[in-house]
Amino acid sequence: MPIIPPVTANEPLTAFDRLLTIMNDLRENCPWDKKQTLESLRHLTIEETYELSDAILGNDMNEIKKELGDVMLHLVFYARIASETNAFTITDVLNSICDKLINRHPHIYSDTDVNNEEDVKRNWEQIKLKEGNKSVLGGVPASLPALVKASRIQEKARGIGFDWENKAQVWEKVEEEMQEFRQEYNAEDDTVIDQDRAEGEFGDLLFSLINYARFININPENALEKTNRKFIKRFQHLEERARENGKQLQDMTLAEMDVYWNEAKTL
Structure with missing residues (x-):
C-alpha cells in the first residue's frame, strides 16, 4: 500500500x-x-x-x-x-457542529444584538433550552471531576442570570461557610465530630471558594493543578537531597525535612 x-x-x-x-x-x-x-x-x-x-x-x-x-x-x-x-x-x-454554531451565534449569523460576552453566554443557554434541554444544568456531564463540575454548574447558572451581584457578596459566603465548617470540625480540640455533616460543610466551603475564584477570573482546576505540580517538584527535591546525604525520609525529623523543603522553595 x-x-x-x-x-x-x-x-x-x-x-x-x-x-x-x-x-x-x-x-x-x-x-x-x-x-x-x-x-x-x-x-x-x-x-x-x-x-x-x-x-x-x-x-x-x-x-x-x-x-x-x-x-x-x-x-x-x-x-x-x-x-x-x-x-x-x-x-x-x-x-452537526457547524449547524449548532450557526444557530447558537445569532449575533453573528442573524439579527440578534449583544453588548458583551455575558450576553453571548446568556443567549447560548436560552437557545439550548429552546432546542429541548429540560434543564440549564442538563449539559454538565455527570462523570466530570467534582472540581470541574462545580465550575461548570456555576457558569451555567450564571448564564441565565442566577448569580451573585459582586465578589464581595461571594467572599461573605466563603467566610460564612468557613465558620459553619469550623463549627462541625473544631481544629482546636479532639471532640468527636459528625463526619457526614462535616463533609457536607466542607463541600459547601469548596463550592463557595470555586465561586469566588470565578469572580476574580481564576480557573480553580488550573490553580490546584499548578499547586500540585509545585508540591511534587519540591517534594522530589527533598527526596533527592535526602538521598545525596544518605538519609531515608522516614528516619528524618520534620525539622530536618523542612531544611530541604525550604531549599526547594528558592529554586
Whole structure:
C-alpha cells in the first residue's frame, strides 16, 4: 500500500483528507484498528485528553500539536466506526457542529444584538433550552471531576442570570461557610465530630471558594493543578537531597525535612 505523503502547503482540507484516508486504510488492514469499538476507544480518548491538558499546562507548543493530533485521530476513528453501521459519518459530525454554531451565534449569523460576552453566554443557554434541554444544568456531564463540575454548574447558572451581584457578596459566603465548617470540625480540640455533616460543610466551603475564584477570573482546576505540580517538584527535591546525604525520609525529623523543603522553595 503506497504511503500518502504529507501536505507541504497550507491546505487544511487536503491534510484532513489525508488523515481520513489513513484512518480508512488502518481500519481495513491493521489487526489492532480492526478490533476497536466505540467502547474500547473511550478510555484511551480520556487518557489522550489528559495528555493534551498536561501539554497545555506545560505551555509546550510542540507537545500540544502532537496531542491535538492524537485527539483528532480518535474523533475520526469514532466517526469511521459509526459509519460502518450507517449511524453517522464524519460529514454528519462536521455538519452537526457547524449547524449548532450557526444557530447558537445569532449575533453573528442573524439579527440578534449583544453588548458583551455575558450576553453571548446568556443567549447560548436560552437557545439550548429552546432546542429541548429540560434543564440549564442538563449539559454538565455527570462523570466530570467534582472540581470541574462545580465550575461548570456555576457558569451555567450564571448564564441565565442566577448569580451573585459582586465578589464581595461571594467572599461573605466563603467566610460564612468557613465558620459553619469550623463549627462541625473544631481544629482546636479532639471532640468527636459528625463526619457526614462535616463533609457536607466542607463541600459547601469548596463550592463557595470555586465561586469566588470565578469572580476574580481564576480557573480553580488550573490553580490546584499548578499547586500540585509545585508540591511534587519540591517534594522530589527533598527526596533527592535526602538521598545525596544518605538519609531515608522516614528516619528524618520534620525539622530536618523542612531544611530541604525550604531549599526547594528558592529554586
